[in-house]
Amino acid sequence: MNLGAINGSIVVIGLILGCIIMGSPWVVFVDPVSVFVVGAGSTAVLLAAHGTTGLSTIVRAVECWLSGSTSGWSSDELAHAARLAQTGGKAAMLTGWVGFMIGATQVLQYLDPSDLTDLGPVCAVMVLTVLYGLCLKLVVWLPLESWLMEQALRLRDEA
DSSP: OOHHHHHHHHHHHHHHHHHHHHHSOGGGGOOHHHHHHHHHHHHHHHHHHHHHHHHHHHHHHHHHHHHTOOTTOOHHHHHHHHHHHHHHHHHHHHHHHHHHHHHHHHHHHTOOTTOOTTHHHHHHHHHHHHHHHHHHIIIIIHHHHHHHHHHHHHHHHHO
16 A cells, blocks of 8 residues: 555645634535536546546555555556556636636626625625635546656566
8 A cells, every 4th residue: 555645645635624624614615516517527537638548547546545556567558557547637727717608708708897795605606616626636547647657667677
């Protein structure tokens, strides 16, 4: 088990949640539609870019990362998986921004300058997709990509 990866992710999640809780009720940061946009969007981008083989490689890479074992992997396979993780991180960010732009368009379409009282909560939900994309990249994709590249280089040096 890769305790460093697990503990590091728990600390990052704890810091994010701590900042959220100190500033406002946590419930304002929960929006299932935004979670769906970023999660499904990222998966769809990975599927479009790398097909089902890429998705299965990512699943195997996450299992490898969490277990801390690279047995059965070559350095080239690990480097390839790192590139897939890099795509996942970019996809999370881009789908977050697409969700933001969709929300901004919807807000501006129905904006009534005479009544701006509802604008704050609507804009808060709008930015959640970007926050979710950032958190997904920070907690999953960036550490996964870095770990896979380190393992690929280690195996290459050992050969």
